[in-house]
Amino acid sequence: MRRALALLAALALLAPASGCGGDDAGGSAKPRLVVSAGSSMSEALTACGRDHPGATVRLQFAGSDALAAQIRRGVKPDVFAAANTRLPAQLHAEGLLSAPVEFATNKLVLAVPAGSEIGSLGDLAGAGTKVAIGSNSVPIGAYTRETLARLPAAQEHAILANVRSEEPDTKGIVGKLIQGAADAGFVYLSDVEAADRRLTAIELPARLEPEVAYAAGVVEGAHQPDRARAFVEGLHGGPCAAALGEAGFGPPSR
Numbered sequence: 001m002r003r004a005l006a007l008l009a010a011l012a013l014l015a016p017a018s019g020c021g022g023d024d025a026g027g028s029a030k031p032r033l034v035v036s037a038g039s040s041m042s043e044a045l046t047a048c049g050r051d052h053p054g055a056t057v058r059l060q061f062a063g064s065d066a067l068a069a070q071i072r073r074g075v076k077p078d079v080f081a082a083a084n085t086r087l088p089a090q091l092h093a094e095g096l097l098s099a100p101v102e103f104a105t106n107k108l109v110l111a112v113p114a115g116s117e118i119g120s121l122g123d124l125a126g127a128g129t130k131v132a133i134g135s136n137s138v139p140i141g142a143y144t145r146e147t148l149a150r151l152p153a154a155q156e157h158a159i160l161a162n163v164r165s166e167e168p169d170t171k172g173i174v175g176k177l178i179q180g181a182a183d184a185g186f187v188y189l190s191d192v193e194a195a196d197r198r199l200t201a202i203e204l205p206a207r208l209e210p211e212v213a214y215a216a217g218v219v220e221g222a223h224q225p226d227r228a229r230a231f232v233e234g235l236h237g238g239p240c241a242a243a244l245g246e247a248g249f250g251p252p253s254r
Helices: 002-014 039-049 064-072 086-093 121-125 139-148 153-161 170-179 189-193 225-236 239-246
Strands: 032-038 056-062 079-082 101-106 108-113 131-134 163-167 184-188 199-203 212-218
Touching (some): 032 039, 032 225, 064 079, 064 086, 079 225, 086 212, 108 139, 108 189, 131 139, 131 170, 153 163, 163 170, 170 184, 170 189, 225 239
Parallel strands (some): 032 056
Antiparallel strands (some): 101 212, 108 184
16 A cells, blocks of 8 residues: 555656646646747836737747747747848748738947946046857847947947957856856847846947837747737737836837
8 A cells, every 4th residue: 555655655756747838737727829939028018928818828938030940940830020120031931930010129329337437438448348249040149240330430430349258148148247258238128227227328329229120920830829910919018018118118110
């Protein structure tokens, strides 16, 4: 009898658990909705995804380019949300995503650790300054290079010469700044807001600011197409839109 009870206890420990972001296991009646999104949206979408009606939301965060590459290789999340409009438009043209919906905007800023003596873009050209930026393939890297290209050539080259790290997403840049591995980096305003006062945002001159817009769509072959469409609509106007606003995102430009 004791052996039987011990065996039952062991089997109970091995049984799969259910919860937020998990598979449809443990008797959960809710279907799973998989959302692949750029890492700059992690705080906002995590906040609103917990209480999503009718589905358990499983969130996958990474650089928008890496997530788009996964979809091209056959990975099928239900929703793809990117930190630009270019990648969703490309996937739509390739027949891999529904017509994308622009749902939010953001601001590119220069971020420095709290208490830093760096006060402007011009300070990045100084000898010994360590700058972190996004890699060329991710939206944050493309926005940064677009901004730097509007500077006088000598200043642009001096700043790029001080780049010590090219990260795959904004979280990597934030990490370098907080750890002291970089003196300054280009991220979104929402990333600074999420850093809990450990970073300071320095606004860029209006003439240098890129237009930062986010777009999302339903992945072709999604397992939950109806719920995916509802989630995308909620990004534009619903609980997730409210969470994005609280996290420092702006409303869509159109």
